[in-house]
Amino acid sequence: MSIWQYANPKKFMETTGPLLPWIGAASLTCIVTGLVWGFFFTPDDYRQGSTVKIIYLHVPSALMAINAWFMMLVASLIWLIRRHHVSALAAKAAAPVGATMTVIALITGAIWGQPMWGTWWAWDPRLTSFLVLFLFYLGYMALWGAIENDDTAADLTSILCLVGSVFAVLSRYAVNFWNQGLHQGASLSLDKEENVSDVFYYPLLVSIGGFILLFVFLVFLGTHTEIRARRTRALLARERMS
Amino acid sequence: MPDLGKYADAVLSSYALSLLLIFALVGWAVVRSRKARAALEETEQRIKNRG
Numbered sequence: 001m002s003i004w005q006y007a008n009p010k011k012f013m014e015t016t017g018p019l020l021p022w023i024g025a026a027s028l029t030c031i032v033t034g035l036v037w038g039f040f041f042t043p044d045d046y047r048q049g050s051t052v053k054i055i056y057l058h059v060p061s062a063l064m065a066i067n068a069w070f071m072m073l074v075a076s077l078i079w080l081i082r083r084h085h086v087s088a089l090a091a092k093a094a095a096p097v098g099a100t101m102t103v104i105a106l107i108t109g110a111i112w113g114q115p116m117w118g119t120w121w122a123w124d125p126r127l128t129s130f131l132v133l134f135l136f137y138l139g140y141m142a143l144w145g146a147i148e149n150d151d152t153a154a155d156l157t158s159i160l161c162l163v164g165s166v167f168a169v170l171s172r173y174a175v176n177f178w179n180q181g182l183h184q185g186a187s188l189s190l191d192k193e194e195n196v197s198d199v200f201y202y203p204l205l206v207s208i209g210g211f212i213l214l215f216v217f218l219v220f221l222g223t224h225t226e227i228r229a230r231r232t233r234a235l236l237a238r239e240r241m242s
Numbered sequence: 243m244p245d246l247g248k249y250a251d252a253v254l255s256s257y258a259l260s261l262l263l264i265f266a267l268v269g270w271a272v273v274r275s276r277k278a279r280a281a282l283e284e285t286e287q288r289i290k291n292r293g
Contacts (some may be wrong), residue, residue: 040244050247102268105261108259108260114252225275225278228278232281232285235282235285235286
């Protein structure tokens with residue numbers, strides 16, 4: 001039994017297909033629980049007031065925006081090294097999810113920043129690297145759409161993904177690299193002194209769990225779609241040639 | 243409904259926009275999945291009928 005057997009599109013679909021409804025239901029449950037818990041049953045922060053409730057959307061989406069790109073990086077490396085089509089298609093399927101998560105993080109951050117920092121936007125290291133990451137997502141999707149040959153598109157987008165990983169790393173660690181800018185340190189930390197208070201922490205964890213499951217659900221569903229679309233294109237090409 | 247005070251607009255618009263984007267993403271993914279499935283089934287059926 002090897003993990004590479006899932007590189008077979010048929011095996012991948014047979015394995016992940018039955019899991020999809022369960023992952024979708026678990027994701028919905030966790031997101032609804034996390035958001036309802038956070039919105040209705042947590043107190044206001046003594047400094048941020050009720051804007052602290054934005055954390056249940058902003059932190060999970062920002063986390064997924066960065067980690068979606070890392071997932072795409074791993075899948076792209078697998079494509080470049082082992083030429084497994086499922087990995088290239090999984091990376092392609094993850095891009096719109098990551099891009100949407102980046103937009104949510106940018107929007108919620110701006111809405112939170114206006115009353116807290118007095119500005120919607122600042123050219124702060126983390127904010128700027130996040131914006132560049134979003135542009136990389138757009139470029140990545142545009143490149144997939146612009147190239148007709150699937151294998152060539154997978155090659156070129158994989159290279160773009162490797163380059164964009166620099167900004168994914170910067171987005172994650174920008175607040176540590178530069179001691180400047182408005183963005184505060186990480187909300188989640190192993191250091192109890194730095195971590196958010198428990199009253200906010202547990203609903204946040206549930207919400208993060210829901211976003212992770214949503215990402216897995218959408219990537220599996222999107223990979224199924226890409227596998228089917230690829231098979232349709234192959235059949236149509238064969239039909240034209242016969 | 244909790245009292246959101248002077249930040250009600252910020253909090254509510256954050257939730258509304260984020261949930262809208264998430265619903266749009268899930269809806270788009272599901273519609274695309276159904277279309278791809280239907281297109282593949284139709285193509286396979288046509289090729290099968292042609293023999």
